[in-house]
Amino acid sequence: MTALLDIRDLVVDYGAGNAHPAAVDGVSLTIARGETLALVGESGSGKTSVGRAILRLVEPAAGTMRFDGTDISTLAGDALRRFRRRAQVVFQDPKASLDPRMRVGDIVREGIAIHRLASHAKGDLRVTHLLEEVGLSAADVGRFPHEFSGGERQRIAIARALAVEPEFLVLDEAVSALDVLVRRQVLELLARLQAARGLTYLFIAHDLAAVERIATRVAVMHAGRIVETAETATLFSAPASPEAQALLAAIPKIPW
């Protein structure tokens, strides 16, 4: 396995000056092609900022980010747009991340239109296939997001991300807002998609509840830094850092 993503000494600072610590304060991590790295930490630990920096949604203050060997921290214009085809995101709350005024078909099609991936008729077909791939139906193209349940909405968001055929997905608390049963179904879907499409995941979460099932390795963040990185099994059996121990202790003991 070769590293798809290689980040060194990443700093993200929202510009509050010296009095305020940086949101991300020197994070280094690598993600191998095809694996899932879980990035876990309590809220405010900087994990979401790491994801947004990789996606170039916030500008990093320092550090290098290499994606498939290319430096992505300075991409602009066409090069940045081409990179966005390769790295996509699913946010926590699909109610907020789906435009309430657009129909599902147009939402899923947006990436296809932006990157001119298909003609109009072929685009229709692709949208249909994508919806079926995430467990929805072709008849859903004409409906609006609010007509769906939370889990179905998250499937729409996943279909939108997959429409541009990315290699890498940032799952930013993508299952955190879902109830236990739906969470399990969406996790199964993500695992299936990963196997079928050879996807690489950065799985961001505030607790370890869903991590054991999906992650290859786990990185634990605290106050803008990574305090521990380990294979998932290792972290769950022998956590080294107090932060990891606290997160493990906080997992609800409900078998699922």
Add this chain to the structure above:
Amino acid sequence: MAGHTWRRLLADRTARAAAGVLGAAALAAVLAPWIAGYDPTAQPDPVALRLAAPSWQHPFGTDPFSRDVCSRVLHGARISLGVAAGAMLLSVTLGTTLGALAAVLGGWVDGVVSALVDVLIAMPRLLVVIALVATFGALSPWWLVVLIGGSGWLTTARIVRAEVRDHQQREYVTAARALGASRWRIVWRHLLPAVAPQVAVAAALALAAVIPLEAALSFVGLGIQPPLPSWGNILLDGSDYLTTAWWLVVFPMAAITLTVGSALVLADRLRVAIAGEGRPS
């Protein structure tokens, strides 16, 4: 859901009635040459038909020059509503464009637009327009549209700027950016549809403000010049006969009140529909 603001508005009986009144007024204005019984400037018999009270032949009576008031009000609607609609479209288009540009581009563009709005909004609009008209003399209806519309975009710009800035922070816009959407695609596909209901409120309010403004200008003799009829100058003609020939004032006044009132009601119902966002309709 905001996509359903329009659907909720359509289900609102009061809103439909107000829109109906405005639609009927617009239709009457367009069809005036065909539905008016008389030439609005014809003076058939200035002696016998002077200041005739409403009758079957002249439902709104006649004026001091024996002209048919009903025909004048109908043709006046063409001018008054035409100027109002034109000025409203101009001010809303200008306001939406400048407000959206300020929000999206930020930086010095935002600085210039915001400063301009802050300075101009402090000026009393009627007085500015009167001063300009007084300087350049009587104006054609087209110039009136430019003048009234060009001075009315401020509040629209403010509302659109604030709304666009709010929506820019939302996650669906971030998701579109992550997909690679250009700034202008985001404006066109996501932000403008999001602020459209607010723009519609601004448009209805602009219409309600502009109809009396044109009437006031014409009433003081600075707007539409006779013999061309407008609601304002029909009122001016009638003002000397208020106690003797009520029909000269009541009918054009009713036309103004009805259209302005409907526009205000429509703006209010739109606000209610927007406020209902997210609740089941």
